Amino acid sequence: xxxxxxxxxxxxxxxxxxxxxxxxxxxxxxxxxxxxxxxxxxxxxxxxxxxxxxxxxxxxxxxxxxxxxxxxxxxxxxxxxxxxxxxxxxxxxxxxxxxxxxxxxxxxxxxxxxxxxxxxxxxxxxxxxxxxxxxxxxxxxxxxxxxxxxxxxxxxxxxxxxxxxxxxxxxxxxxxxxxxxxxxxxxxxxxxxxxxxxxxxxxxxxxxxxxxxxxxxxxxxxxxxxxxxxxxxxxxxxxxxxxxxxxxxxxxxxxxxxxxxxxxxxxxxxxxxxxxxxxxxxxxxxxxxxx
Amino acid sequence: xxxxxxxxxxxxxxxxxxxxxxxxxxxxxxxxxxxxxxxxxxxxxxxxxxxxxxxxxxxxxxxxxxxxxxxxxxxxxxxxxxxxxxxxxxxxxxxxxxxxxxxxxxxxxxxxxxxxxxxxxxxxxxxxxxxxxxxxxxxxxxxxxxxxxxxxxxxxxxxxxxxxxxxxxxxx
Numbered sequence: 481x482x483x484x485x486x487x488x489x490x491x492x493x494x495x496x497x498x499x500x501x502x503x504x505x506x507x508x509x510x511x512x513x514x515x516x517x518x519x520x521x522x523x524x525x526x527x528x529x530x531x532x533x534x535x536x537x538x539x540x541x542x543x544x545x546x547x548x549x550x551x552x553x554x555x556x557x558x559x560x561x562x563x564x565x566x567x568x569x570x571x572x573x574x575x576x577x578x579x580x581x582x583x584x585x586x587x588x589x590x591x592x593x594x595x596x597x598x599x600x601x602x603x604x605x606x607x608x609x610x611x612x613x614x615x616x617x618x619x620x621x622x623x624x625x626x627x628x629x630x631x632x633x634x635x636x637x638x639x640x641x642x643x644x645x646x647x648x649x650x651x652x653x654x655x656x657x658x659x660x661x662x663x664x665x666x667x668x669x670x671x672x673x674x675x676x677x678x679x680x681x682x683x684x685x686x687x688x689x690x691x692x693x694x695x696x697x698x699x700x701x702x703x704x705x706x707x708x709x710x711x712x713x714x715x716x717x718x719x720x721x722x723x724x725x726x727x728x729x730x731x732x733x734x735x736x737x738x739x740x741x742x743x744x745x746x747x748x749x750x751x752x753x754x755x756x757x758x759x760x761x762x763x764x765x766x767x768x769x770x771x
Numbered sequence: 772x773x774x775x776x777x778x779x780x781x782x783x784x785x786x787x788x789x790x791x792x793x794x795x796x797x798x799x800x801x802x803x804x805x806x807x808x809x810x811x812x813x814x815x816x817x818x819x820x821x822x823x824x825x826x827x828x829x830x831x832x833x834x835x836x837x838x839x840x841x842x843x844x845x846x847x848x849x850x851x852x853x854x855x856x857x858x859x860x861x862x863x864x865x866x867x868x869x870x871x872x873x874x875x876x877x878x879x880x881x882x883x884x885x886x887x888x889x890x891x892x893x894x895x896x897x898x899x900x901x902x903x904x905x906x907x908x909x910x911x912x913x914x915x916x917x918x919x920x921x922x923x924x925x926x927x928x929x930x931x932x933x934x935x936x937x938x939x940x941x942x943x
Contacts, residue, residue: 481811482790482791482792482795483790484790485788485789485790486789486790487789488772488789488833488835490835490836490838514831514832514833514836515813515831518792518813518831518832518833519812519813519831521790522792522811522812523812531789531833533833533835533836535836559825582901583816583900583901584826584879584897584898584900584901585816585819585826585827585828585879585901585902586813586827586828586831586901588825588826588827589825589827589828589831589832670900670901671814671900671901
């Protein structure tokens with residue numbers, strides 16, 4: 481299969497990228513690793529007139545601590561996350577979850593930022609970013625804008641990113657205190673999209689939850705932040721009853737459809753079970769980390 | 772547009788449209804048909820080549836993205852007539868039936884053994900999890916990779932000179 485014809489630019493500076501997007505942003509797609517975009521081009525679901533390949537811009541692949549955050553550049557690949565000592569130490573949820581993303585070959589090229597901007601409701605990183613309350617750093621010729629991932633997804637493959645903008649990094653607030661996370665994914669085989677997946681991150685003070693994040697994959701038109709379930713956890717100890725209540729609220733927030741991977745009712749129930757398992761795993765990790 | 776890359780150590784270039792995929796550039800322009808096209812949808816790994824050392828699916832890379840990069844394909848494994856240890860492993864352990872997935876499997880293996888010279892069976896299954904063998908010959912593929920790992924580490928320990936003999940001998 482061949483993509484439809486397109487113009488191709490591979491600038492070596494961000495300034496050039498911004499200038500190209502200012503002029504031709506409406507007709508352009510930005511490409512990092514291309515692991516989501518190239519399949520769409522080949523199937524001709526996407527036919528942009530211009531591809532702006534940002535793969536040759538120096539300095540965009542860094543993963544580093546930055547004032548209470550870990551900042552992950554737009555060219556940091558899944559495999560870089562897998563091998564990152566910073567993330568293993570400060571955001572271990574991401575290093576656990578990365579093994580569920582695509583397959584090892586795709587992880588050698590695909591990027592976190594590209595995956596989030598692609599905004600596939602079946603994407604894994606979207607719900608993990610929602611659970612971690614991550615923010616995107618977008619640049620345009622007018623300057624920089626910080627966009628919370630919560631609210632970024634508007635629908636399938638649709639975000640609030642403007643045509644003249646490019647996301648240069650994602651930053652994740654480093655979870656503080658006693659903290660743990662987990663990612664549970666049901667997939668039919670390696671590399672398949674999730675039937676359902678659930679991301680969970682909690683911060684505890686003593687035994688009580690001070691912050692909670694729950695993100696849902698493949699159960700709606702976007703990755704979903706289960707806010708009522710998060711709120712039901714804050715201020716409480718993670719008892720079986722509290723966990724069961726949050727799991728019920730998260731299942732209610734899911735809006736899955738029947739498809740070849742399962743019925744809507746089944747997927748809602750998997751959300752409920754995965755939130756329970758996820759919170760228990762996150763709690764266990766938080767307590768391990770404390771000891 | 773003009774694109775230039777090093778393929779198996781040799782500088783190669785071509786004049787192509789930006790939409791040409793790396794796998795098609797390798798097969799159609801350079802006539803390196805050892806790299807196969809299987810699913811053409813980023814699922815099967817038959818098209819696996821190494822770019823700057825990393826195994827990737829060349830059906831999901833534009834040839835222009837490989838500009839200036841170092842590409843390795845299955846044609847780059849053997850040293851003249853002497854099979855590489857990885858090829859010997861697949862030969863000895865019957866690591867292929869129809870052979871269609873084999874170039875991809877071997878390119879993944881070559882990257883795996885560089886990072887991890889003594890892999891467990893689990894490490895191998897993990898490494899090839901993006902490569903599908905439709906004959907379902909995975910058990911023998913894992914054995915083949917283990918065989919290759921043993922040959923490679925033996926060759927690394929052996930004094931120079933004996934290495935080539937051991938590898939060539941294993942291929943008979």
